[in-house]
Ligand SMILES: Nc1ncnc2c1ncn2[C@@H]1O[C@H](COP(=O)(O)OP(=O)(O)OP(=O)(O)O)[C@@H](O)[C@H]1O
């Protein structure tokens with residue numbers, strides 16, 4: 107894995123030319139009959155926000171098609187109105203755009219409800235499905251027919267399996283007409299009970315979601331709301347299942363390669379069975395390994411729990427690994443894609459720790475973002491001996507790379523330095539400012555030497571340092587600083603949010619005491635009185651750094667704050683948070699400068 111990472115991390119196309127995806131292409135390098143290009147789809151269910159794992163599915167589906175000169179659709183797999191909401195449709199589309207992909211077409215499984223209904227009738231006519239009235243065989247009996255818990259008992263056929271085709275047809279129509287309520291009738295596929303594959307044990311094709319016609323007791327219940335589809339309203343009382351819908355919509359759309367994760371491997375048999383039974387075009391389904399992340403939780407239910415318990419603010423809280431959270435945290439879309447690309451694609455599940463993820467982001471940021479001075483916990487230093495109106499403009503490059511350019515910042519007789527850069531007494535292991543020792547201020551011609559300091563008697567904290575402007579010395583260490591210079595509106599005041607891991611262990615998902623018991627109480631530290639140098643204005647004006655594909659799209663409209671990202675020299679990587687307003691800046695720490703060995 108290590109070797110392939112080396113090559114892959116610098117080459118976004120690596121994963122399409124090698125391994126699993128190149129084999130998939132070798133198997134079927136052409137389009138559907140009469141179609142000369144590859145067509146893929148990314149098919150999320152609009153029932154939640156996408157997470158880091160989904161970026162792999164997005165990169166694979168959009169990237170594979172693009173690599174081979176084909177096209178990719180975004181398809182909302184919206185067959186369960188009870189769980190789907192408009193906000194998810196919008197968020198999914200925005201985040202795909204942010205990642206730099208533009209679907210050639212946006213489609214919905216619900217676009218095909220009419221055709222799916224006709225195909226279901228056709229399937230019944232072909233003796234490939236039968237209607238089950240659940241008054242007699244209850245749902246638990248269906249489970250028994252399928253062999254009980256994990257096939258513990260012998261499987262047996264439902265008593266309705268061989269009912270006359272015309273009867274099933276009439277009952278299926280009655281099902282849509284409202285004769286049955288939820289759990290009162292099902293359309294089941296007539297597959298192969300002898301097969302070893304549970305996905306062939308007469309899967310459900312259609313179920314009732316709306317209350318039965320005339321059932322006034324259910325009219326205002328959550329159940330009745332569940333039957334109202336975001337796009338088709340109350341037109342459908344019955345809804346097709348994933349197993350019935352996915353392969354047929356793939357077929358109707360002429361999808362050539364239906365790429366999904368390995369938990370659908372067994373479903374491939376029913377996918378093929380249904381297309382063949384109906385004699386429709388059969389796309390090729392192939393399965394790759396999921397991308398899982400350790401050290402955090404991705405499940406919707408668990409994230410909801412974290413929000414409800416106040417551990418995080420919302421779905422886009424930068425401590426989470428939803429894609430909207432990673433975006434808000436300032437992770438560049440290009441960094442995310444190169445992380446995913448670097449992992450390669452195979453059938454094996456990839457489980458990555460958050461440290462490795464952060465290391466990959468750090469490497470990307472190091473080469474791509476400008477550097478500014480940020481002081482988290484400022485102490486003023488009065489440089490005695492400089493005139494009150496002393497002002498010198500100091501030129502500081504934005505990066506080691508000269509193409510980033512430079513900016514000028516004011517240097518005056520009062521500067522702010524970070525509390526961590528001063529100690530009251532000198533010691534051998536401390537190379538910054540102490541009384542009697544000198545330290546350089548980045549790019550300022552002469553070092554300063556502390557002469558005295560003042561403390562707050564209650565808190566014991568140093569409140570002011572006096573220093574003298576000294577002669578240059580060999581080998582001086584340099585610290586960052588920000589001048590007090592009201593005529594340049596320096597410093598810029600900021601509130602800085604430092605995000606630490608949300609959990610204190612690597613396995614919150616499986617922790618014996620539950621994931622809520624290992625929430626890190628210090629997952630967010632806030633520095634409300636932080637300061638940023640005025641170079642921030644230029645970084646804001648010229649963002650995004652780097653100019654990445656997805657972010658370019660949104661430039662005409664309002665620039666998204668998260669693309670204003672920079673390295674706070676000697677501190678961490680930061681981006682602007684959307685809680686910032688004209689007069690108040692809020693920054694998020696994207697990642698630290700180095701891996702924190704304490705974690
Ligand atoms: N962790 C993951 N790694 C790679 N691909 C994933 C991952 N999770 C989901 N996908 C893929 O993304 C596509 C759309 O997913 P959808 O939103 O329907 O997934 P899901 O399985 O319900 O996700 P989850 O339950 O994790 O929120 C599917 O093809 C699915 O296989």
Ligand SMILES: NC(=O)CC[C@H](N)C(=O)O
Pocket residue numbers: 149150151183348352365366367370
């Ligand atoms: N075949 C697939 O890609 C599965 C997509 C489907 N929306 C799901 O349940 O995850």
